[in-house]
Amino acid sequence: MTSDENRLVATVPRDDARELSDEAIVLRVKAGETGLFRHLLRRYNQRVYRAARAVLRDDAEAEDVAQEAWVRAYQHLRELEGRALFPTWITRIAFHEALATKPSARSDGPKKLVGFSPGMTGWSRP
Secondary structure: OHHHHHHHHHOHHHHHHHOOOHHHHHHHHHOOOOOHHHHHHHHHHHHHHHHHHHHOOOHHHHHHHHHHHHHHHHOOOOOOOOOOOOOHHHHHHHHHHHHHHHHHHHHHOOOOOOOOOOOOOOOOOO
């Protein structure tokens, strides 16, 4: 951690974790305070679920994908750098997990979009 990150981590007492920024929580989790990760989960779980649900259109599958997205986010938290905000990052993880889980993603061969050809500027009517 840099000295700026150390100052940010040390400025807020443990009891006020709900008032910490996402960045501060991520830094503290990376520094070993893993229990703080639950605050991120509470803040963004509905968003993660909705991203998965939008792709899968199935509540149970969306819940499974949301859970897997949180596990992957926790496992790869050290890879989160300043390029993306945490909510964007976790939502992308959920979205990609949902796409990978979607039954059409597991079937053979590419799918052809009905009513669409590469040279078109819009949808054709049958």
